[in-house]
Amino acid sequence: MRGARDVRALVERGLVSADDAPALEAVVERYALLVSDYYLSLIDPADPACPIRKQALPDAAELVVAPEERSDPIGDAAHAPTPLLVHRYPDRALLFPTFRCPMYCRYCFRKVAINGEPIRLRQALDASLDYLRAHPAIAEVILSGGDPLMLSDDRLGELLGRLRAIPSVRRVRIHTRFPVTLPMRVDASLASLLAAHRPLFLVTHFNHPRELTPASALALRTLVDAGVTVLNQTVLLAGVNDDASVLAALFTGLLEHQVRPYYLHHPDLTVGTGHFRVSLDRGLSIARALRGRLTGLAWPTYVIDIPGGGGKVPVDSDFVRRGDRPGHWILRSPLGGEHLYVDPAHRD
């Protein structure tokens, strides 16, 4: 997994011009760069608007911070009983076994947490498992991060075993981008380890049909053949996939691999990600263009995470309604309360 870790490596590969390098080095000082050789190989070097490039390579626009943008856009910190746990909903909690990834996605909503102070993982993990034992209403643990498959099979197996030993934890979900960014990680021994811990749901993160390569198809088949249920979440990203036919190709392409689209996420108000943002109007018009055109199996729920920690709500539902001014929306939280959401200046 050598990959590219600095701007020089991108210049050497002809993906970035030497003239652009100094501006990008300033970006990478704030938000780490890491892209696997595999994912780099998917970039079309002749296309400056390549959707793979946009997700993986730094952009000077990341240093622009709009007033509504936050370092903790969905309010994880307000619901974090330990540095590795987020408990927002009564029945489920997120657990971060690592803050590292095989690739740092440029639009990541945890990009500030991921680039923050290192945490003493072992100690915090023990405290997190104690919390789960003390809160038996938590029936589902969602491993996220960071990418949980950064753990070796041995460490992952140990963690899954410790979770299973808590009687109230009935199922585990793993949120991972490895099948997209470094599919070779997913081999038969990982798949059988995961299958041994069923009920276990693996949620991948494909954003563009060009990510459905033979290597990622093999990773998905390895999981599915072992008996792991695989779902996918996509983030709606300007210039990457904010287009009904791109999303249609992605969602039906996933079904070809026995993967069910689960969520389409409206982009969060994360610092330095304004260049990826799409308005709610645009998202809804894409969703409506796909409604009726795609089998229901292919269509995920389009959700927005209420800024500050109100939780996720379906956009096309009465949780989301227009305010009294253009671009103003009222988001009603399932946890109680309402939130005014103002669409930031957008591209369309």
Ligand SMILES: *Cc1c(COP(=O)(O)O)cnc(C)c1O
């Ligand atoms: C997104 C999220 C979940 C999972 O929500 P589902 O709607 O069940 O997929 C759980 N906890 C937190 C804190 C979340 O942000």
